[in-house]
Amino acid sequence: MKEAKKTLAIVGCGKLADIVVDALLSGVLDDYQLIGSYSRTFEKAQKLAERINKEEIGYRCDAYESISEIIALKPDYIVESAAPVALRELALPALKNGSSIVTLSIGALADEEFYNQVQETAKKHGTRVHLVSGSIGGFDVLRTASLMGDCEITFDTEKSPKSLRSTSVYESALETDAKKVFSGNAKQAIALFPTKVNVAVAASLASVGPENIKVSVTSVPDYIGDDHRIEIKNEEVHAIVDVYSKTSKIAGWSVVNTLRNITSPIVF
Incomplete structure (x- = not known):
């Protein structure tokens, strides 16, 4: 007897959510069906739902105007690809209502x-909360090394000044001169850059915690994409994870990989 597909809803219908839909429509996520979408801009949620519905693949996806309506659907999993404020609104009521969460x-x-x-x-x-790797990796070695005993971990990011224009650290001089615009821990970093350093918090949660990881952000003129370099050391292990990504597409595909791991008999 064929097992029923897991139901899925998406909160945040931007480019990363489109990647999840691409994977659904191409059969990469054949164990799931998308039944609901929500975005602060309702038209985006409608557009995402229409991509599913026009294919006539045996089920329907509806767009909704509030997170509470998504929660009321009781999907098996809710993919959150919006912003930390959305996760704060979503997490507790969704988990209480029986839905697990896959979050960026x-x-x-x-x-x-x-x-x-x-x-x-x-x-x-x-229920469960699955923290996806986004634009980094190495959660396994970070967690393993931290379980072994005392360790030190640093997280250094290089970004373009363009990506920092909406933040308080931006100044016109960044367009021509490289500059370290932040040095502190992950808790301080996410307070200053609410949507820019989720990966630093992820690395800290996999290891020593948000207040114990050393984080730096450097602005580099004419830089394209992001480079994240994580280094962890203890008495027996020294590991470096360095990931460059030209665009944010890797974050969307990391959601796809997490969803595949959830239902796969062999997990990476």
């Missing part, structure tokens, strides 16, 4: 109180 907005979990609330709620209701 890991920065919200730098708040220890919220992290603990999410953890306890998921445990109590038999």
